[in-house]
Amino acid sequence: MRTVRFILYALCASALVGIGALVFMLKSHPTVEFPQPLQQKSANGVRTLFLGTSSMAWTDGQTTWLVDGFFSRQPLSKVALTRLNVDNSQVRAVAAAMFKRLNMPSVLGGIVVAHSHYDHSMDAPFLAKEYGAKVVGSESTSQIAKGQDLPSTQIEVLQGGGQVKFGEFEVRLIQSAHAPTGFTGGFNTKPVFLPAHALQFKEGISYSFVVSHPGLGPGPFALIQPSAGFVEGQNKGFSVKHVFLGMGGLGKLSHAYIENYWREMVLVPGATHVYLIHWDDFTQPLMKQGEPLALKPMPKLLDDFPRSLELLKMFSERDGVSLHVLNSWEMVYF
Template sequence: MRLLLRRCFAVAAVLLILAIAVVALITWRWQTRPLLAELPIPYADSGDSGDANGEQVTVTWLGISTLLFDDGETQILTDATFSRPKLHDLLLFQPLESDYATINRALDEFHIDRLAAIIPLHSHFDHVMDAGHVANRTDAMVLGSGSTSNVARGSRVPVDQYQTLKTGEPRFFGDFTVTLLESRHVPQLPNGNPIFSGVITKPLVQPAPVSAWHSDFTYTVLIEHPTGKAIVQGSAGFVADQLNGVTADAVFLSIAGLATQGKAYAEEYWREIVLTTGARRVYPIHFDDFTFPLGEVALFPAIVDDIVVTAGWINEFAAAPDEKIEVGLPVFGKPLRPFSSLPPQEVR
């Protein structure tokens, strides 16, 4: 019996050492990454301050897929994720908790004081983690899947302040119309599913490990305003022909994970989200490492996701002879005017 116990302890010790070594190796390799300056995509022009028709809608990228839409009266926020967990906490499945100080700072610094709606694009931690806490500080409505509603419940958001929507069901906030359309997460596993797929079946109370945030539905969000239409694509997946008949002036396009899928997949994704909708302006999003502090924008390590390669593909697709599509990288915290001085739309 003693010999068996010794062997068990020895095996456990070896496994522990191997686990520590793997975490250490990943942490070390995580520091090797390309610079933003290496991306072959220019920074986006902020646009004119206002067109003759009264163009006033601004969109401010706040990291990952968090976008603040503002027309001067009403604000809409996708994801509302400001917390940035540490890499080792993610790798070791340590309990995660929203960073309330960072949330408060972001709401104040970016003047998020007229917020009507929060729209998590799916229910992984990097898209929904802070949604309930932002709702409690702003009285905004949280819209999304049943899992998103359970995240809101876990944050004690009042029951009249969150809604589970059906795909294609619009909601109206001031001059904005918001419609969630079912999409897909970029494939991450051999079977084509994302990691931590499935649903959140009960109120998600923090702290909780990264595995507690199941993706549930992934959405394409159509945000319409009298001055223009925008699509927000929070994950680089798609449902074939889902956007037939949907039009947009600008697309905020997630590019995380595209490099792992290959150029042919990326081109099909571009066709389904950008070309199908007739968008004339594209802003890549979800290219930044979410383990860095809020506002410190860095690319993912190339071993995880080669964003430089992906950016080259995007440039190539946009420069096709029969297209006139502008591509610009958003600058963290700098408002853009996506509907200002749009290039002419090609007849298809």
Template sequence: MFFNILKKLAGLLVLICLGVTAYVLTMVNRYPPVPDLPNPPEHIGAFGQGVVRAVFLGVSSFGVSDGRHTIVFDGFFSRPSKMRVAFGRLREDEPRIDDALNLMFQKLQVKPAISAVFVTHSHFDHLLDSPYIARRYKAMLFGSSSTLNFAKGQDVPDDKLIDLRGGQVENVGDFHIQAIPTRHAPTGFTGGVIAKPIELPVHALEMKEGTSYTYVISYGSDRKPLACLQSTAGFIPGQSDGVTCSVVFLGVGGLGKLSEGYMDQYWSEIVEKTHARQVYLIHWDDFTQPLMANGQLLPLKPFPLLIDNMTTTASHLKALADRDKIQIGLLLSFNSLVLNQP
């Protein structure tokens, strides 16, 4: 009788495990709709001298250029699959990177050259491809000590690495980039450092956050702030004191699983305090889905419902934007926009 009870318990455990597995597999492939928020109008025609353009490249990746200097923020285009992220080891997918960068140059209407790469923090969906980009284009790479340790493991020369310690302004041509320490969104992957150089391939969990930065992008002799890049849905109270940005690129990954009270605090620190007039949501897309296939752009998908709820996020932030009379939009793959108009 005892063994019969054990058999029944074992059978019940198997059924529970199968049920949990089925639920996870269902939810990890169940996507909410893309929020119905405005996208920036596509610019048509040549750009004038001194005009700063930006193109969104998925997650929190951007190309920004004035025609003379092009900067990449958070170089990440390989976008490995869910199975590889969970169970495999990661490395650059060079053809995917090159295809994305070539389209970026076309969108920016610039020659294929990159002056600098800035990394907001050292998780793979922000850093993975940045060393390859820096090597290929002989660009400077800026980031935390964790970012630089990872880059050293990919043979980026020491004289191309700049350690951001927070608060200072780095100049790239007429661009002035201020790095403000921030906090990663409160997820299970927050924290940790890359203490020594590591070589690819690596497991996703080896790429620790390090220090996270918010970037304030200013331009010209008057150093007028054009945009604030907040890649992750976290913040340090007071980090925006004295910071003004008319445009905020607002990272929202994971925000839909957090409380409305947390969203309110995040919005207050990053949007209200900076006196932003235009907010574009970024880091909303499932970064295990490729950007392109056979040379054609693929539509971005929100994170699966198991991980996030973009419908909840967009609804609550839209209400805050309406309350504060701030324009809110959503950036889609390779959306381009003008950040200034001399």
């Protein structure tokens, strides 16, 4: 009996040590040396404010629109152990700070959703209700919007891609791919009612966004790749100067994959400026007690941002492309 009890105690102790080690690794963030903030330009004209993951607020001083707008950023314990809901007060606080920094009224012309995982799609219907926007994305994203009772007049499905206009902005949705991780695939075929577990938010279709504005010339000027995936040849036929490059999960992929990703997303469209997005731990908040917070990289157990950053630095130097890691609340002017 003593032997059995000893074995049970040993197994329990081992399990506790393992859980403790796992928690430690999930809370250990690599150290990243950030470059100097981008040089400020005129507050007028086209600009975008980075808000963690692939959330970005774009404006030209007349119209404001969002990519994703994921501001709830629930802590890891909630993501792993509970069903999720929109953190209304946090989303409102971030949105208020966002409009203030953009020096724009609290109105959104639209929200394009990169794909239907919770860290891209969950807050979009709430923001659309609050600020009068239309949610644009896949059928899977529309099911998330329906689950939050967003009126059908504020939902636009562009399943295989297409174009949408927000004021003078024109945004083209190109069907792309998610980074090849264990969380890809699946479709939401019925409304996703909140609260819902993170795994209930299926990917659906992943998009790239190509942005044009007549104030910056006749062709597109920016490509946004929210996820670190690609479809070969997806960017042929157009060129852009600026690329916002998603990094989530990239550090765990092969050198060859990362170099092919760089080629497809940066070299094919001929970009000269690259800004890194979706590199951060989205279980960390954007604000605390009303004050903005800097971002932290994903824990090394889930990603290896220092590795992927080092490779992209090498490619950028080789190809004569400027590279900048965007931190939260950082503005890019065009």
